[in-house]
Structure formats: C-alpha cells, structure tokens
Amino acid sequence: MTNERMDALWLDAHHEISFTQLAESSGASADELRELVEHGALTPTDPRSTEWTFTGNCVVTVRTARRLRSDFDLDPHALALALAFVSRIGALEAELRELRAQLPRRLL
C-alpha cells in the first residue's frame, strides 16, 4: 500500500475560479464556455465584468454539459434545455431528500 496522501478539494458555490481555471478543470475550450454562457446554461458571478469568474460548482455543470453534448450529440440550445432540466431535477431531489428525512423511519 502506498503512503501517498493528498487533499481532496471542495467543488462548491463558496469557491471562486477564473475563466481559465474553469476551462482547465472542466476540460472545456474557451469557445465551449462562451457558448454555454451565451445560451444561459452557465452564469458568471458577475456577467457584466470584463473578466468572468465562476463558482466552483460550475466545474460540475460544465463537465455534465460536455458529457451530455458528446453522448447525445446535442446542439447548444438543446444542451442548455437539458442542463436546465438536470439542474431542476437536482433541486427537486434535494427537496425530496429533505422531506423524506423529516418522515419517521417506519413511514419510509
């Protein structure tokens, strides 16, 4: 067994990353990122700024976008729609988890 240890880094809304870091972390090209922003699938922290920054969880959004586009051969508009649905399902699942957690176990 190796003794190599390394810290896992948070990917969430509290962590801010630059446009270049987002491209590197997600494996997306600059054009792909601009296209996602243009179609409303990805929102910079301040869209009016000349230098876009993003929250850490955008890495997950962009990785999902790349996966959906390549696996389903989606055009940018269909991709933005699919991502909106994926995000909405995620929010509904979180709400469902919260409500289920409040139910007594024997009712589950």
Added chain:
Amino acid sequence: MKYKDYYKTLGLERNADADAIKKAYRKLARKYHPDVSKDPAGEEKFKDVAEAYETLKNADKRAAYDQLGSHQSGQDFRPPPDWEKRYADNGFAFDDADLADLFAGLAGGRQRGGQAGGGQRFDVPIPGQDFEVSAQISLEDAYRGTLLDLNLSIPEYDENGRLRRVPREFKARIPKGATDGQRLRLPGKGGKGFNGGRDGDLYLDIALNPHPLYRVSGHDLYLDLPLAPWEAALGTRVEVPTLGGNVRLKIPPGTVAGQKLRLTGRGLPKPRAEGAGDFFAIVQIAVPATLSEREQALFKELADVSTFDPRGHFKQEAKNDK
C-alpha cells in the same frame, strides 16, 4: 484478451447500417445514461453501450473490429496473426489492453505522437483524461473527515503512445463536512497527460451510507425520538445520541407526535469552518406492545377520569357544515 460482442450490446445484427447503429445507441443512452437514469446499474450498462458505439460508429474501427470475427462475449481470443504486426506502430499493446483500450488506441495512436501510416507526426500536448468515481463514506467519517483508500485502474498512454491500464493506489483526505452529492476534486490524479499535456483530474462523488439512527438532509440530521405517552404529557429530560456525543434534551409538557425539537449546530459540520447544520429530534409517541394488568388498570382509570377528546375538532367541523 476477452471478446466483447458490440453488436449484441446494442441489440443489432452484424450487418446493421450506420443509421441503425446510431438509433440503437441513442435509445439505450436515453435509458442508461447516468445523468438520465436512476438505475443503479445504469452507469455500467451505459459504459458498455458507449464503448460499443464508439467502435461501431467509426467505419475504420468497425472494419477492424469485424476482422476479429464473431465470438461469445467474455471468450478469450487472439487477434488475427497479422494484426499485431500491422498495428503495432499505432500504439496497440495486445498483452494487457482490453478491447476498449485497443480501439481507443486505433484513433489515439494516430493522434498521440505515434508514427501514423504515412509517417506524419503529431506532437501536440494531449491532456490526460478526467475520471469520476463514487466514494461511499459513513456518516461518522463525514462528521470527522477521513482518509479514503483509493485503488483505481486508469488507462494511460506510455512514452510510446501505447494505451495500458495502470494501477493507482493512494489515500485521499476527505475534509469534514462532505455530504451526499458533494463533489471533490483531486487535481492531477486522473490519466497522465501526453506530450507535455496536463494530467487529468479525479473527481469524487460523495455518497453517504445509510445510518441506522440518523437521516441526513444537506448538513442537518434527523432522529426519531420515541416518547412514552406520560413523558410527552408531563414533560421530561431524555438522553439523545448525537454524532458529537449524548446530549440531554428537555421535553416540555404537552409535547405532541411529529414535533421537531432542534439542537442548533449539532448536525454535520459545514465546509471551511462555517458552523454546522442542525440536529432535529422528531417526536413519536410510543405505546407498550403489551400491558401488564396494573398498567391496563391505570390506563382504564385515566380513560374514565380524562375529559380530553383528541378528535374534538371532527365534531366542530361537522357542526360548521350544518
């Protein structure tokens, strides 16, 4: 090398045309894609489907695959004798590659600095592949943070552009406060970059194992707290187990079933020392499954004496309807 029947995976005849291959893939992708399907086995099934499509959609790869003949899935086979010689320079490694790596090598060997058939070289940096794995941890590990042993087998290109599966073993420190659905990144722990390209990243998708006592919502914890009818009516103090140790909780008189008693900051810690979620004890009124004669007599006496009508509002509603 083990044979995989890509046609069977996609539910196709061997003479299927390109359109039929695409349609079969799309249908199965919609069914099993991990972003779409809730089937726990969906991800593995989708990998098989994607691997089959990756080869069959490309005319060159499909022709090469067809040359392997038809075998049973999982059956050991040797590629035709002239194959190794023909494709060796394109980055194929027959001994320890699986079929997917072999066909990835057919495209990869031509792009990744290998000598392509015409002798043309491509020395552009190729970034290593990113990988995503699910990491199951216990609630106690999420509460304290943990060291997770990772044993992975990652396809990588060696210095000759040959694709091989490389075992990777290391420990990842999971900070306290990671909860269900949290994603964490291990930079540079994915596939190795080629020709100076950056190493890929490894993403951990955290999933919490179910706990026998607690239910989790974000960073909040929920516990069922059964109370005897007299404890709920009269009020009491009870010991409640939390992840940080037992806590004495005051139950006020007249506590009803379903009431949530909150212990602020006793849930899971939040990232970056931003406090912690809350702990909720949800009251249940429990009655003894069997009663002794004395208990039965006391309950009867209570029933005779009490004027409490738990369904009084039914009658009130009925009156209002008249």
